[in-house]
Amino acid sequence: MRDLFELTKLEAHEVCPQAEAFPLTELVQDVLQKFQLTAEQRGLRLEHRFASAVPAVRADIGMIERVLENMLENAIRHTPAGGTVRIELAAEAEHVLVSISDTGRGIAPEDLAQVFDRYYRADRGEFGSAGHAGLGLAITRRIVELHGGSIAVDSAAGVGTTFRFGLPAVPWHG
Template sequence: MFQSLYGRLAAVLMGVFVAVGGLTLLASERMLETERLLELASHLILGALAFSLLAALIVFRLLTRRLRALCVAIEAFRDGGFAAPLRLAVPVAAGDEIDRLARVCVEMSERIAGQLDAQARAEACRRELLANVSHDLRTPLASMQGYLETLLLKADSLAPEERHGYLQIATRHCERLGKLVGDLFELTRLEAREVRPNLEPFPIAELAQDVAQKFELQAGNAGLRLQTTIPPDVPAVPADVGMLERLLENLIENAMRHTPAGGVIGVAVAADGEAVELRVSDTGRGMAAEELAHVFDRYYRVDRGEAADAGHAGLGLAICRRIVELHGGSIRAESRPGAGTCFVVRLPVAAPRLSAG
């Protein structure tokens, strides 16, 4: 009862009432002994009023002290731009209404400060994203414009081979621009949760084999060897086939881009307890530990020295991470400088279907 503000106030008022009652009894005894009844009554009334006023001031002081401290803290929180949360000594468990109010204010200030900090980080990322997008869009556009203007100005003086070469270069820049716009559109939809995977059990081993075969010719032309390790007893996973195909394509393309000629690209699938583990590895230069922490960030590009990485936008791995998250799995990168890189994807195994009857 005395933990609430009402109980404490009632206890104080009860004490005041008992004190005033005691004074009244003492004064009543004196009234019987003297004949100055009117004088004593007036003294008693004035004393009771003075005592009640003093007690009320003390109670008011005790009750408003914490409210004043809370008010000062909230004003400081406001004047500081809502950046630093309130710092108040508030009881963790029990307390009266003022303690509970202070505790709620502290929690609200932490939430507000956290949201403002997250908003500031998101704004910084947005500005960086716009700057990177502008740069990556401007480069192929400027190249295409330059070659097309050259064709228009020197159409009569250029040899057919030169015109064909200019058109090929402009076409490559156009393809690069289209891929960048497509990646941006896909990543935006994935992060905005506009796309939901159509989950159905299917054998990921067969998909990995099919995607690897699709890249065999491209890998051979780049002087790379594509090696698959896919056992026949890998369980099915509940996933969207189109999304996982895009995941595998991005990982294999990333591995090929960072592997010099003569290297090996590995694609392996294996069961691991209640999950299926997919590994895509390369024999490139690898990455340092500080680079691994940001490898899945949008527009983060590790400088690994490969010429094939020039102009790469750095969105493929961010798309991979979002696809894996939508499937309830996990993705990580393992790498050391000089030892290549391996991306490991873990997906939950599909629940066995109950047979009818």
């Protein structure tokens, strides 16, 4: 219910991010630490790779934390034991790029266009299902767009899935 309320507010533009400049690398490390035990319990490797000079972003820290948590939770949930979930940060032009990849079963090509729709669950190929409402990626997309960013997904059956999003970079003097 909380997710539906949050998504409705995001879609109605009733949410105003409390943006501040911060180093995204620190937030990513904090979020990775939260998921480390879960990944280990599921028999997964949780890896990260950061470019040598990742600029800061100007964003609402809590909202971007939600994006990272949604994406990592999905990647962990859809990766079998022995698999890997990796998050990468890179700088490209005026953006910080975040990639979250998994070695799960992938998403069918016909499902990719709908993966960010509310209630859609690519793992079932249907809208809605028990356990998860299918709102996390819709929320994620709206938050990224609200921050002037973009989000995309690539997937190959039997190989895995990569979600990528970019946020505008800003100078950091912290």
